[in-house]
Amino acid sequence: MWEKEIQLFGNYLKIERGLSGHSHEAYLRDVRKFALYLVPVVGKDFSIDRVTEDHILDFFNVLHGLGIEASSQARCLSGLRSFFQFLATENPLISDPTTHMKSPQKGRHLPDTLSYDEIELILQANDLSTNEGVRNRAMIELLYGSGLRVSELVGLKLTDIYADLGLLKVRGKGDKERLVPIGREAFYYLTLYREQVRPSISLKKDAHNVLFLNRRGAMLSRVMVFLICKDLAAKAGIQKSISPHTFRHSFATHLIEGGADLRAVQELLGHESILTTEIYTHLDRAYLSQMVQDFHPMNRKN
Structure with missing residues (x-):
């Protein structure tokens, strides 16, 4: 899913942003995780220009529910933000759904308890x-x-x-x-x-x-x-x-x-x-x- 866009994003990170190998791989890995998450939710043919902030918020709810730390969530959001900013620059028909999203904060927030x-x-x-x-x-x-x-x-x-x-x-x-x-x-x-x-x-x-x-x-x-x-x-x-x-x-x-x-x-x-x-x-x-x-x-x- 979105392999063409992800490959172009990878080239951009390496050539124009000059990211290190570790950061480059981390960004691509986080974008692929988001794409993989969406497959059972909206289908593998879901168009990238239809992604909304709600899709990304739901993804981070999953990460939180899986016990992923806030620092790792923040890094993941940084990768997704860079990805969609890149796409919006390349294609004016694509808007950046991360524009108004804030980075997850560290804290001791705990999920709801079930009776x-x-x-x-x-x-x-x-x-x-x-x-x-x-x-x-x-x-x-x-x-x-x-x-x-x-x-x-x-x-x-x-x-x-x-x-x-x-x-x-x-x-x-x-x-x-x-x-x-x-x-x-x-x-x-x-x-x-x-x-x-x-x-x-x-x-x-x-x-x-x-x-x-x-x-x-x-x-x-x-x-x-x-x-x-x-x-x-x-x-x-x-x-x-x-x-x-x-x-x-x-x-x-x-x-x-x-x-x-x-x-x-x-x-x-x-x-x-x-x-x-x-x-x-x-x-x-x-x-x-x-x-x-x-x-x-x-x-x-x-």
């Missing part, structure tokens, strides 16, 4: 009569029941499942491994998918040990998991901005609301520093305040 009832609605919206529905149920159960990152989910191998122990081996950031428990519901649907659905899929050459597969027998992409989560939330009538990370976030928040030890949650999430885990306690304050109001004996007096 348990909302998660149930999402699960009910999933069609278990299809192979994809069984796979999707297993994935959501692991995102919420084990607190996995989407990159950890799509990277799972068959050999990472320790069924006799009820554990998964997960590769987190920095390729660090940890063991996480599999809940009963997650284990049931994971087993159903692994034993009844996955064997019916014709595997690609490098996918024999990959756990979650797409229809073509290849590893699922992180963007595809994002789109699955977003689609199910829409079917469930949930208006919040939903991503795979929302389930991980809800997992941690619900554990802390239930009284789980912060260091235990840190281990489950694979956070190197407990300071990272502590951000989940900030969302818990309103909940805790309400608990005091509702249940403290001094507040029960008439």
Whole structure:
């Protein structure tokens, strides 16, 4: 998609802008990521002059939902801005959709949290009569029941499942491994998918040990998991901005609301520093305040 325009942009970066090899490749890679994102959204024949700011904002919502840091998002926007500015200069019929966009700012913004009832609605919206529905149920159960990152989910191998122990081996950031428990519901649907659905899929050459597969027998992409989560939330009538990370976030928040030890949650999430885990306690304050109001004996007096 848009390979001709991207190639011309690459020549411009190298010859006229004189960018280093690293920066040149980074810009092209980010533009291709955006083009790849658009394919399942608007189709591979979508004309480049039809791209709007909303398309780009939706793309960055996906990046945010996948846990991409603000600094990486800012670099990506810089690449897209340069791309569309180049196209607008070359072709007056193309306008720059990035003109009014601001660079993502660093911060501790966290995605919306789903309530348990909302998660149930999402699960009910999933069609278990299809192979994809069984796979999707297993994935959501692991995102919420084990607190996995989407990159950890799509990277799972068959050999990472320790069924006799009820554990998964997960590769987190920095390729660090940890063991996480599999809940009963997650284990049931994971087993159903692994034993009844996955064997019916014709595997690609490098996918024999990959756990979650797409229809073509290849590893699922992180963007595809994002789109699955977003689609199910829409079917469930949930208006919040939903991503795979929302389930991980809800997992941690619900554990802390239930009284789980912060260091235990840190281990489950694979956070190197407990300071990272502590951000989940900030969302818990309103909940805790309400608990005091509702249940403290001094507040029960008439």
